[in-house]
Amino acid sequence: xxxxxxxxxxxxxxLAAMAASGCASLSVHSFAARPATPQQYKSYxxxxxxxxxxxxxxxxxxxFFERRLMTAAEREMAKRFAKLEASADLVLHYHAxxxxxxxxxxxxxxxxxxxQCSAQSVYEAGxxxxxxxxxxxxxLVWRGWVEGSFDGMIDNQAWLEExxxxxxxxxVATIPANF
Amino acid sequence: xxxxxxxxxxxVASGGCATMSVSSHVEPGLDISRYHTYSWSxxxxxxxxxxxxxxxxxxxxxxxxxxxxxxxxxxxSMASASPDLLVHYxxxxxxxxxxxxxxxxxxxxxxxxxxxxxxxxxxxxxxxxxxxxxxxxVIWRGxxxxxxxxxxxxxxxxxxxxxxxxxxxxARFPRAAQGEKR
Numbered sequence: 063x064x065x066x067x068x069x070x071x072x073x074x075x076x077l078a079a080m081a082a083s084g085c086a087s088l089s090v091h092s093f094a095a096r097p098a099t100p101q102q103y104k105s106y107x108x109x110x111x112x113x114x115x116x117x118x119x120x121x122x123x124x125x126f127f128e129r130r131l132m133t134a135a136e137r138e139m140a141k142r143f144a145k146l147e148a149s150a151d152l153v154l155h156y157h158a159x160x161x162x163x164x165x166x167x168x169x170x171x172x173x174x175x176x177x178q179c180s181a182q183s184v185y186e187a188g189x190x191x192x193x194x195x196x197x198x199x200x201x202l203v204w205r206g207w208v209e210g211s212f213d214g215m216i217d218n219q220a221w222l223e224e225x226x227x228x229x230x231x232x233x234v235a236t237i238p239a240n241f
Numbered sequence: 242x243x244x245x246x247x248x249x250x251x252x253v254a255s256g257g258c259a260t261m262s263v264s265s266h267v268e269p270g271l272d273i274s275r276y277h278t279y280s281w282s283x284x285x286x287x288x289x290x291x292x293x294x295x296x297x298x299x300x301x302x303x304x305x306x307x308x309x310x311x312x313x314x315x316x317x318s319m320a321s322a323s324p325d326l327l328v329h330y331x332x333x334x335x336x337x338x339x340x341x342x343x344x345x346x347x348x349x350x351x352x353x354x355x356x357x358x359x360x361x362x363x364x365x366x367x368x369x370x371x372x373x374x375x376x377x378x379v380i381w382r383g384x385x386x387x388x389x390x391x392x393x394x395x396x397x398x399x400x401x402x403x404x405x406x407x408x409x410x411x412a413r414f415p416r417a418a419q420g421e422k423r
Binding site for chain 2: 119120123124125126127162164183184216217218219
């Protein structure tokens with residue numbers, strides 16, 4: 063019971079902190095090379111290199127996380143590109159990292175402006191990044207990534223999976239239409 | 242005294258760094274009743290072990306003892322030849338930050354004017370992977386995270402922390418024939 067209450071109180075604080083600081087939202091960014099010919103890319107394949115360290119021992123070589131991310135990426139990529147095993151136009155890489163961030167705004171508020179918002183000031187922030195490399199020229203032609211709070215999500219498999227799906231869909235949506 | 246106790250309990254409950262956090266990931270739709278035997282195997286290459294743990298002989302003993310006990314109570318037996326499952330573990334220690342709320346809730350400083358205190362501590366994460374020996378796929382990963390301040394050089398505390406972490410981790414291990422969804 064105590065444990066359950068702590069979780070509830072924790073999530074209320076967490077939600078309040080996120081709502082107040084805006085860290086619940088995932089911010090998505092990307093940059094893209096201008097393609098030489100519009101709609102020149104029809105297919106992609108996964109890069110042969112495996113996942114890189116994430117900075118969090120719970121996610122390093124974690125096949126559940128890796129498969130979820132790859133499945134989500136394949137589902138989103140399928141809307142635009144064919145997946146091939148070899149001789150594809152594009153090579154897809156992914157990278158994920160997690161680290162602790164300090165929310166200065168919640169700290170500032172506890173210096174007298176607000177008595178109720180002593181909530182959580184340290185949270186786990188994550189970045190998921192996807193890269194597309196032109197297979198012929200071996201140059202990076204698009205990079206998309208999301209940044210946001212993953213606080214408490216690694217410890218909750220269902221929640222993490224939802225977050226990964228949401229993040230990957232947002233990233234892939236930034237691939238330019240003329241690619 | 243009572244106030245101090247209350248403050249300490251509150252600090253432990255809210256501070257985060259002083260409490261152990263335990264969780265796990267599991268393969269969807271896993272049928273654990275297919276597996277009966279296990280064996281220890283070498284951990285994956287990625288994590289770099291902390292020498293304070295990898296060179297501590299008690300650490301290995303305590304972890305393997307605790308895991309073997311948990312697996313035995315769940316009906317798994319150790320098999321050196323062709324086991325169904327391979328079990329490996331690794332522990333990582335890294336520096337983390339937390340914000341103390343003790344001062345603001347305590348007696349010497351009450352109210353919104355008390356500055357929060359940001360401090361750094363060492364957190365240990367013990368990760369245990371259970372692998373299907375035939376497919377070489379991880380079917381379950383459990384972990385426990387806790388502060389290791391004052392623990393690494395104290396065998397009794399290290400043993401208690403490992404015992405608690407492994408017990409709580411395996412409380413989340415899938416059970417056969419209960420149809421329980423995680």
